[in-house]
Amino acid sequence: MIPVRDNLLRKNPAIIVWTLVALNVIIYLWDRNGGLFGPNIGFADLAMRPSQVLLFMSPKGDPIELAKVFTSLFLHGNLMHLVGNVLFLAAFGPSVEEALKSPRFALYYLFWGLFAAAAHIFVNPSSDIPTVGASGAIGGVLGAYFLLFPGAQIRVVIPPFFFLPFSVTSWMLLVIWFLWQIFIPQAGVANWAHVGGFLAGMVTILVIGGRKSVLAEAELEEDEDFEDD
Numbered sequence: 001m002i003p004v005r006d007n008l009l010r011k012n013p014a015i016i017v018w019t020l021v022a023l024n025v026i027i028y029l030w031d032r033n034g035g036l037f038g039p040n041i042g043f044a045d046l047a048m049r050p051s052q053v054l055l056f057m058s059p060k061g062d063p064i065e066l067a068k069v070f071t072s073l074f075l076h077g078n079l080m081h082l083v084g085n086v087l088f089l090a091a092f093g094p095s096v097e098e099a100l101k102s103p104r105f106a107l108y109y110l111f112w113g114l115f116a117a118a119a120h121i122f123v124n125p126s127s128d129i130p131t132v133g134a135s136g137a138i139g140g141v142l143g144a145y146f147l148l149f150p151g152a153q154i155r156v157v158i159p160p161f162f163f164l165p166f167s168v169t170s171w172m173l174l175v176i177w178f179l180w181q182i183f184i185p186q187a188g189v190a191n192w193a194h195v196g197g198f199l200a201g202m203v204t205i206l207v208i209g210g211r212k213s214v215l216a217e218a219e220l221e222e223d224e225d226f227e228d229d
Contacts, residue, residue: 139193
């Protein structure tokens, strides 16, 4: 299921979300000399490798490997990888940004990406396979959304039936997404980074006061015309 948007209206523009979307798209194209397909050319050496990150703590470690934990958040393996991440970020991110406010959302996004990378490294400490993608940080967005807006409606489509959109309650969609990461892992996908990011997002909301506290000043309301779109 591909999320399109939720049924929440926001008073403020999602500046950070759309900046992140733009950065991911621009860096993806830059990485491939303007092309949509093919291998990454320009920034291949900025991908994170778990074994090399762990070597950072040894006398032979290179500090730049630690920085790659962050640079890898803006790199993607292929077009579908990029599109999938951008769609999820665009669908769930704006409401979370409105709830947390833009500056705090930006910091948490990076923290969720860091925690997701740590989870991946913990599960695969000896891996030398390059790891890229914003999925872990976006997993944090989903975890925060799960606690903040469990009853929100999400418009989704299932390829190739894009002309038949339907709505599903957010908690149901996110539970399916989370369990999928654990029980149906995909080859070449950092599923435990997704899990780690999701849990980090949930813990963040709990630590800063929980749903009611976070939403106390959020300018959000339900879109009464959502089902008619």
